[in-house]
Amino acid sequence: MTMELANNTRTVQATGSSSYTISLPKKWIDEHGIDAGMELSFYPAHGGELVIKSERTSARGQGASDEPRVDIAALSAAEVRQVVDALYAIGCKEFALRAENGVSPKQRRTVANAASSKTGLEIERESGSEIHFRTVIDTTAISLERTVLQLQYAALSMQRTVVRVLVDGSFDDLERIDGRCDDAARRFEVIDGRFRRALADVEELDRLGRSRRAVFDRYTTAGHLLTVTERFQRVADLLHGRGNVETTPWSDEFEDCARRSRTLTEAAVDAVLTASRPPYETVRDARRLVEDVTDLHRRANREDGHAHVWTVALVGLERSATSVTEIAERAVQASLRA
Template structure:
């Protein structure tokens, strides 16, 4: 890092000199035009050439990829923040490959196929960053995820296969929302204009991304719990009630921790969430040992349920730790 003093030139203009080595590396000399991009976080980007209005485009051949890998490629380019990208297949797209592109695009917010031929498919994001609220997206993600988890546990306790199926269907919605958060987070890492348009700073969007990632994992475990419901063979009601109780505590850990950022509650809530996670861990250990020592036929499946409950609580703890670190960071900045 280098420092420069601001100079007053001509009585009305502030000037700052450029590092000589940097200027030489970029072929700059006296009279060269520089491009300045001021941003709301107080930074000033200086470039020897203009940006391309933040537009990111790419082209990739997918001839050698199967349907699953084509889907992964579409999701990767979307998450990486490309405005548009083109897939090519020299020998032409097979029907299954074309369907894979269509299905992948339909699972991502704002991504559309804008043109296609036998051997070329171009996709474009129609999202307007100015219309996106990362905060509201993560709040929606939290509500859906916790509802999925609660209903999945209810489906297990009440042996409700129809409810379990509805829980699994909502996982795609969670993936769509998380994909959008991930996309804007990735774009914000390399584009200051993205941050300005979103109206938040980089540390905050990183916190939102972390919460969204943990919530997406909670949703995955909700789906896992729901799929177990059809495999259980009338386990003891007393055990199921205990599992329902610890599951409620696990969800409360996630809700309390995420409310520090999403609900504006005091940071002390994050510390309490960590304590609750630790206490719940002890309760889960005891219940797990009792299951292991029991003669219940489905104790293995019940053990899987407890593992998903434990993971849910741990994800809440991850959120709490992230927000405690953020609070420490903010205190440091406030003392400068």
């Protein structure tokens, strides 16, 4: 809707015992090419919105001619990867990359690697000058709630394992989390794609069965969980190949803070997904955890002798504490909106 129509109002008119009508602004009619007698589609959305679409608007993007086609002739391999990532993220079911004088071998390798890293994305066909992609996974069958819980499992199991290795020296446990961060990143991409489509497409929002704010709550929660997973993946990377790690006088305190962060994360995520009541207690405990971890990190920095991996782990633990606070605060907002 244009700015000129932003504050436009219409009076509802009764036309019978069971129906009502409103007039549509002529400027909007002209902008969207609507003629008398044309059918319009109505989509009731969460939050009391009613979205109107013309058949012409609803049919866009369904034909092969509307398939996004991006010229990559002048792009580097890294830029080509960004194009694939972006088109996948915005939810394009089919798209093509083209280069009039031919796709270079380096670009082709980059494209193949990009496709293999995306859930459900495959190269449908290719020629010397074009590469066509399509998404084969049915994202409508994917539950946002279940995917958030899977991300929570990845984040907490990653943290739990890394802490166990640091405190107890259980290096064999590192093999259990190999590939978990990559799996978490792919799951986040699925949530990210559905979130982006829901911003622009009310039909996608209807399929999700959630309001835009609720979808955003799940998206931001997933982002926090992915960040925690990535932080402790960095610690795991430093631990791989080591046979031992030096203990510290504050390792028990570190372990206790990590345990508290996992318990609070489970409570905060559950509160976001259910929005049943404001988790004020979880917010309070999470803020206290942030203070305790910050104090622990400050004291550790005043000491000499602990390995660099402990410093990286402390940063990861601070991120865990901050994330659970932000998730819990969002849960309060979600429950008050419900």
